[in-house]
Amino acid sequence: MIKLNINDEVSTLRAVVLGRADSNGPVPKLEDAYDPKSAEHIKAGTYPKDEDMVAEMEAVAKVFEKYNIKVYRPHSIENYNQIFSRDIAFVIEDKLIIANILEDRSQEIDAIAHVIQQIDPSKIIEFPEAAHIEGGDVMPWGDYIFVGTYYGDDYSNYITARTNTKAVKHLQTLFPHKKVKSFSLRKSNTVADENALHLDCCFQPLGKGKAIIHKEGFLIEEEYEWLVNFFGKENCFHIDKREMYDMNSNIFSISEDVVISEKNFTRLNTWLREQGFTVEEVPYAEIAKQEGLLRCSTMPLIRD
Template sequence: MLKLSVRNETSTLRAVVLGTAENNGPTPQAAEAYDPKSLEHIIAGTYPLESDMLKEMSAFQAVLERHGVTVYRPEIIPELNQIFSRDIGFVIDDYLIKANILPDRAEEWQAIAPIVNQVAPEKRIIAPEEVHIEGGDVLLWNDFIFVGTYTGSDYADINTARTNAQGVEFLRDLFPQKTVKAFDLVKSMRDARKNALHLDCCFQPVGKDKAIIHEAGFRNPDDFRYLQELFGPSNLFPIDAEEMYQMCSNVFSIAEDIVVSEQQFHRLNAWLRENGFQVEEIPYHEIGKQEGLLRCSTLPLYRD
């Protein structure tokens, strides 16, 4: 059976599911867009080409494997976007939790069925139908589970609201020994610079005690202050709306001192190196046009 263990975002990675851009399908119609950034590029005629995304994901896989990580890939379902494996499931401790995602994306779970079936049945959890939750909204920090959500009364009308209050309570019930902290996020289907699609689009821990953060991504200022006090102001790397739009907080840690980052994130990458990190820079800009980046493309299965 496949062993699972994920307790934080930065311990040494041993096994991961990396999504795929193969047979990704044609450029969607505007009405099919799930997020404002994809919509922007569909309308502008700059939506990423499959050939470019395949090159970017191959570069990511090469870095992971060079660091000794076992990389699993989904089965190919023709003309289906399967890049963002983070959305469809996530591991907490030694449990694999199936996310309740947008109905149009349900096939993506079937594509990783051969991997899921290697996990002991008692270690697989399926959330009830009323529980909305996606992996990009769930960040682990040892005894903490940080959860992005949206509490506006118009939740049901906003396509970019992916995790509801029931999702937060679901995790609290599953992991009573942990501190489950919810963060109310800013949402928009019109302006990608004012849309925190998931929590990892405006916040992510790196290393042992540092984090990348976009203050304006939080609807409640107290939520930002909570993280500021928890990590310490000097350990936070603040990003602005443009950097959030470019997905600067959506890097990916292979270990506490190794971070995979987009090669155009010059300011962030310099800060990481100044703080002792080894930065693996790769091209991932084209994939970023779909409002997801490196963390979104991964489903970690085992970290030390």
């Protein structure tokens, strides 16, 4: 049995689900793109190739191996994008929450049935139909659960709005002893550098009391300021629009002081090392073209 345990983003990782990229299928039609960044690359003819993305994910698997982390992979579904395992489910405390994701992606959860079967069924939670949620918007952080959402009445107009306020309320019901703190994110179906697809596309807490943040990703200034005050301004690494677009906030913590980051994030990686982090650099620029990076493609199951 897998004994789930996740209370934050940075405690020492013991077990994780890592997505896969070996049979992504043909380049999607432009009208089928789920986000503006993928659309950009479809138009430009630079949409990532399976073999390049497989190589990138193998580099991450090697880092996990180096740190003795148990890695589960989804079973392969032919011609199906299975990279972003964080979207389909996530763990808070000892519960696995199965996300309500875009209908087209529903098979992804079946591909991790071999993992789910090892979890006590009483610890598996499915959200009600009307409560939409994806793991990229959810961050357990001690007494808090940070959640990215979009408050606007035009929520349904945005394919890039993935977690609604009903889901935020439902999370609070499920975890009454936690403070569920929501943040309204800037959404755009068409302009990639003005779209925070998930909370982890514009913010991420790190070990040592640090955090990465992109101010413009937040629609409400007070909510952004709350986070900066919570972590302390001197502990926040602010990223600009371009760095947000390149997914600098979407790195992944293996422990309080070890992170996996993209090798081209020079400014960020330099700062992380100055703060005393060990930075395991991997190539991930091809996967980034689909508006997701290291946090999106990993789903932690157990942290100490």
